[in-house]
Amino acid sequence: MNAIKYHFADSIATLTFVREESRNAIDELLIAEMGEAIRKVCIDQARALVVTGTGSAFCAGADLKMVSRLMEEGPSAVVTRFLAPLQNVLAALRSLPLPVIAAVNGSCFAGGLELALCCDLVLASDDARFADAHSRHGLLPAIGGVQGLLRSVGAFKAREMLYTGDAYDAQQMMAAGIVSRVIPKADLAVEARKLALSLCERSPAGLARMKQMVADEETMDWGTAARYELAVTSARLSGSDPAEGVRAFRERRKPEFTDAP
Template sequence: MTLQSRMEGAVGWLTMDRPAAMNSLNREMAAAMTAQLKAWRDDPQVRAVVLTGNGRAFCAGADLKEVAEPPVTGELDFLDVVVGFVDTLRAFPKPVIAAVNGLALAGGLETVMACDLVLAAESAKLGDAHSNFGVFPGAGGAAVLPRKVPANVARWLLFTGATFSAAQMERYGLVNEVVPDAELLARAQAVAELLATKSPLVLTRMKRVVAEAADKSLADALRHELLELRNHQRSHDMREGLQAFAEKRQPAFKGC
């Protein structure tokens, strides 16, 4: 087993479980995470997901032993499997929190960047690191990093292979919150439980608009937002939210 998955209330937990290999991404783990995300995607009981690692690393990147293996005819190659996982994570319609417990390098950093919110332990370190091994990023390292941090910071991380502390990454905007190591998982659960109280439909639609806004003009992004609002006005969740406000009670959202 390379992955632990469990539910805590309405929160799905994915824990990468290759501690001896610093949770480096191999075919088995990437495929398992893809399958679990797809299973949770349409499960109404799952309102939010937390992704973390077991041991002293969140994820140290791709398993370079598998990267070096020649592809097998008729099978997806290593890159297809890993990129398929990151793409599935990035497109997941529900909020995903990265709970970065240690090193997040190369493919580990790309995994972090595919999540919606990032909580990091004080001891965590993040970096690209591809250049240290003569490897080119393929799941967002070069393409996404400059959208997450200032361009000069992205170049530094990409070119030098350096790692930054969680506090540095918080200053640059990649990390939302830095917490003491011992409090990371509890804090991630608390944030996920907060998200689980919101309308799933609102969060999905907000996530879609936010994800696409950077590739549009402001006018097009505003039109997209208005279209989503028009559609949302016909939803149960909006009617329920307004009625609950009028009746001074907590809303009972259904995600429809």
């Protein structure tokens, strides 16, 4: 791989963008390698995934030099060779049945922000910056960015971020609800791994069900959600992990979970 570094150890997969010379901008190669890395996550049966970048950027968004070349061929080239493949790979990232942690080490702009919004948890270095930025180039979010912002920060803040394209620091994004924790840059990788290790101690099947429940319940009213949760929990209780979790609590030891996601 040339655009991405993939590492797997202790049940944790780490996907690192290494196009530092272009601030980890998204091009066709990065999309292809990201798809390959996600397949490796599944093959390795990882229990958590950390996505991060190198240098001053997490991901600066689309590689506009590449987009410019594709636009010379016509709008369909941009859609079929860039946007549609990127949408597919982000859908695969979202659907992974395990916790996905974005460790945002710097600039997180446009498509990079859309990518971060596809993760389950966002940790940010204290110098990280976030912006939608599409409006600055006459472009539009095309891979779920509008919905991601609406669900994360609400309509008014989403409009502000979309219309202005302004950049916000990590503390502002934590206040808005996108960032979970702000961490000194030197400690970001260690803290992301520490969080991933703690999640590896949870039931993989339980976390997979929780992740699906969050996705399913976003548009449900309370009554529908309550009935749905009862049905999912009832089915879940037939697995081994719930009994093991309760038994381990009673015996004052760490649980050993075995149910597959």
